[in-house]
Amino acid sequence: MADTIAMEVARYQPGEDGAPTMARYDVPLRKDWVVLDGLNYIKDEIDGTVTFRWSCRMGICGSCGMTVNGEPKLTCATFLTDYAPGPVRVEPLANFPVIRDLVVDIDDFLDKLSEVKPWIVRDEAPLSAGEYLQTPEQLEEYRQYSMCINCMLCYSACPVYGLDPEFVGPAAIALAQRYNLDSRDEGAAERLDVLIHPEGLWACTFVGDCTRVCPKHVDPAGAIQRYKLTAALDTLKHYVLPRGGR
Amino acid sequence: MRRRRPVEPLVWLLFSGGGVVTAILVPVLLVLLGLAFPLGWIDPPPYEHIHAVLGHWIARIVLLGLCVLGFVHWAHRFRYTLHEGLKLQRLDAQISLLCYGLALIGSVWAVYILLFTG
């Protein structure tokens, strides 16, 4: 095994560059190093101005998503040796505006996320009534969708989001479904109001790449299709039984 | 407050129904009518037999369902393919009119043939 590997890193300085350019750095190739280790080596030893987001280094925080050789990846879970002999091309997540180097503007995602009310909606009972009970089977209903870490790899993989920025997008819809399927939640109707419009559920054409790139196996594509079926049957009921059907 | 219900969900139901029906019925019909009979793998059925089969009201209803759902299936998928594949989002209204309009014309034609001919 060679002892170094070349990393090509997208550099973009706001106000100076019209478009990102690629810079090449040689970093040590170690068996236990991930792409994020390579970036930290560059920042510590070669060029301190390289800018990127990261935090936990263990696939939980969802901050270090970038495009590695064209695929959206968590850079803390993507080993350099898998790309030997290199070079490894590291670019910011696709479909988002770039602020600087590898850092993207995630405001749009955060707005969409809060729109679908990803929390338990419920008329609060007094504390004395005790906790809301849930069986293991009820937990299993939504557990897969609750694994989302908001890393936005799915948005980066989704061509529909890239083409139509109004589309609510994979993670937000999967999280809406996560709460809809939670036995303690009563907010399904409110979320459906947000998602039943054409830029909500229906813009999705089941490309399925969100599910393929998800590091937590959430299956957003499946969640969206399930949600479509629920919404469609709900609408059918609404037309067939205009009064009292809901 | 409840927003006005779009018709999109109902179109999606028809699209999905069309997806199921065509996935199951089209391959065998296509192999028989499009390849096996013309290429002589299998002798085409005698006229009296095929006329009796297609003349039965159950066959008419099933074929009508296949045709109408199949046309809507095409319209919906093709609309989004143009929409995304060719980046024509701005022309969505015109594309929708064209696709669903053709599906409607095709469906009327199918009704005419299957219910008012033979």
Added chain:
Amino acid sequence: MSVRQTATAVRGRYQPRISLWWWLTKPSYLLFVLRELSSVFIAWFIVFLLLFVRAVYQGEGQYERFLDFAANPFVVFVNLVALAFVLLHTVTWFVLTPQALPLHLRGRRVPGGLIIASQYVGWLVVSAFVFWLVVGW
């Protein structure tokens, strides 16, 4: 939702643009577009089927003429391509069904593989029935 516009309007942001050829950039995107284009061949076949049905209803002479039309090499070629796309449609539709339609039996989720396998069984049974009905043996 004007949020996005505000975000893009922030000065100094680099706004990437998706190429018209985005569906050629990844195998998964290409498969998606081919899958969607299968609908064109579905529509073609339904037109072909209606022409067949009409010919049968119109009499034996028209039926023979349709069979000649279907034997035209160009029509056979189109149908051969159509078969490839139709099979792509059937296979992808079956594969994606368990994702969109999770089934539960006695409180347990039915494994996706089982749903896919039972769809193939149903497909074979229906195809055999249609074959018997049309061909007569």
